[in-house]
Amino acid sequence: QVQLVESGGGLVQSGDSLRLSCAASGRTFSTYNMGWFRQAPGKEREFVAAISWSGGSTLYADSVKGRFTISRDNAKNTVYLQMNSLKPEDTAVYYCAATSRTISSWRVASFYDYWGQGTQVTVSS
Numbered sequence: 001q002v003q004l005v006e007s008g009g010g011l012v013q014s015g016d017s018l019r020l021s022c023a024a025s026g027r028t029f030s031t032y033n034m035g036w037f038r039q040a041p042g043k044e045r046e047f048v049a050a051i052s053w054s055g056g057s058t059l060y061a062d063s064v065k066g067r068f069t070i071s072r073d074n075a076k077n078t079v080y081l082q083m084n085s086l087k088p089e090d091t092a093v094y095y096c097a098a099t100s101r102t103i104s105s106w107r108v109a110s111f112y113d114y115w116g117q118g119t120q121v122t123v124s125s
Contacts, residue, residue, distance in 0.1 A: 009119030022096030030074040038092035050106035093118040
């Protein structure tokens with residue numbers, strides 16, 4: 001069992017940066033691949049980024065590539081999402097999630113086993 005708690009969301013202006021954190025409980029955190037998803041009002045949850053258990057592999061949605069960076073610190077049981085050059089269309093609730101599946105499944109929300117409660121990110125223009 002893995003419990004996930006996101007933090008770091010807030011209200012920022014277009015062009016600003018934010019760093020989201022996802023703290024995990026449980027000694028098996030380092031064995032899970034981790035992902036970030038987001039959901040805007042009236043829209044489906046969409047994949048943002050994912051990272052392998054070792055941190056050696058990452059995957060990004062085209063919409064955030066070059067602006068967002070996912071990383072993890074297994075010693076701290078934490079995964080991060082550094083978000084730069086934020087745009088109003090990045091406004092959403094951001095969720096972290098854990099999966100034991102391989103990279104071919106990382107973009108699919110239903111393949112994740114554990115989810116956090118989400119943190120709101122609002123980007124004003």
